[in-house]
Amino acid sequence: MKKATIEDVARKANVSVATVSRVINAQGGVRKSTEEKIVQAIKELNYVRNAVARSMVRKETKTIAVIVPDICNPFFSEVVAGVERKAIAKDYFTMVSSSNESKINERKLIQHIIERGVDGVVVTTADESGEQLKPLFDLRVPIVAVDRVIKNYQVDTVIIGNREGAYEAVRHLIHEGHKDIAIIRGPQNTTPGYERYNGYVQAMKEFGLDIREEFIGDGDFREDSGYEIAKKFSQLDTPPTAIFSSNNLMSIGALKAIQEMNWKLGEEISFLGFDDIEIATFTRPQITTVSRPMRQLGEVAFQLLYDQLMEENIEERKSREIILTPHLNVRESCKRKIVL
Template sequence: MKTNRVKPTIEDVAKRAGVSVATVSRVINTQGGVRKETEKKIVQAIKELNYVRSAVARSMVRKETKTIAVIIPDICNPFFSEVVAGIERKAIAKDYFTTLSNSNDSRIVERKIVQHILERGVDGVIVTTADESGEQLKPLIDANIPIVAVDRVIKKFDVDTVIIGNREGAYEAVQHLITEGHEKIAIIRGPQDTTPGLERYKGYMQALEEHGLETKEEWIGDGDFKEYSGFELTKRFAQLKNPPTAIFSSNNLMSIGSLKAMKELNWMLGEEVAFIGFDDIEIATFTSPQITTVSRPMRHLGEVSFQLLYDRMKAGNESSMQKRQFILTPHLNIRESCRRIR
């Protein structure tokens, strides 16, 4: 017959070691002020009783959970996997755990995630929001939970933000196509209600305007940062009476879709059409020709995001720390997919 084993308590440890509960607590929480001989007795009692301290109880005393929440819009996007890896690397070093939620770029889902976070309790939140107005994040603000926005901004509230120079990266990419002799340059742009989508489109337009190049509505494709939109828009470009000689894709998944379409259409990459994608992709250097990309320091993006959040969590609610924004620099990796036009 099974018997229910009662978990040992901190009182049991104190009794076994012959000390007070307060002394055990000081040892468990590494607060110091306990003689080495006494500490050895307590450690031995903990081992003998197989005592496991309660994280919940500890959080109630310290008013912290040692847990942060990360909300991303697309768990299938390798970009976010790398950002989260950067966050977790820094978090673990500071003895924090990370919970990850996928909003599927839905403000409704994000609102539910926020409610769940409030019910479970966390010390801070890093979010790539589905809705840059930030309205669905208001309950976190009201609860004085520190927030850091990554990759997208939150317009309604003053929170720390870490983004990439989206406009500059797109401008440099299109500028390179122009120097290679291309004048008919199409864009697969992202959603215009997001910072990356809008700013990359602005960079594209800036490069064309500075060189006095024509912009045609038919060369502007409205994508959704998903693979299928890149695939469909590339097919549409190829079927135009006046097709572009170059394509700039605004994110990695749409780039993958675009490249798949080119292969299906037998549209010769680097010969009949040049191509540059925003975000490095795994296959970029394994294809023939190799793909020119605008790369971002993805892990560093996550590391900076956690550091900003950590600063906020340690500063506390009464801090007068001003809102901070970090803009990291992208890099154009020039490869073979955007050779000079013949």
């Protein structure tokens, strides 16, 4: 398809090339109604040939938006810190919002962002279909997905090797002699939720171990769900000897339940969590975790967004996916089970 030229824009808006140029270069002296016609023509013709034109269409603000599910979650706080660090270095202001894992809230936030005007968006979406993000795509606002993928659109994405991290975690428990391993899994409609569960399944199958239905707890990445599921595990007639928790907040809830039930951590029950929570090294025994380079996630996300902002022909670029590597921190909460 032939690229639109400034002459095409002028013809469509029924103005001179000089008038289009004045609008693109923000020189003033053009009626607001005429400017609006030119902007509309640029959008309809996908005429975005250089940074100046793109800034005019997007009304450059030197502001980016970051949308996360829960800003109180230490993981997302660290990701945002990584975004901000890189943004400040490039003279960008960061506007942070939390969707509370609600796609309805996220849709409202998107509308608010559009009304206020931002240059780009970093998002951990509550709905991976990307349906609620469609207004941003329609306006060609640069987007980068963090921690979760956007399935129906081509966007730059930075994630962690979730399956790999979960597989290594469960394999560690198996190598310690555990066979009855339970999982507190996250929502299966999210990339971290199903990829970590798949890592658990992969390890269990690889070593010929049964995946028992009563050992699968459906959590929601929040503390209360981890607490309730761990309590149920402890009350089973034959409880698990080890628990793998799929995120930090659920791990905190599970550890509270283990303490309440006087279930001796590291002796009666081994525990391993995905995400290196702050209390992991303060407890006794210390908690074995899968850690993620959280700030690096945010830093890479901003760099991907900034690259888009600097692109002259963003419509022609191919989306990129960057996968960062998790790390298993072996501590004291996973005691070797002696097989008699």
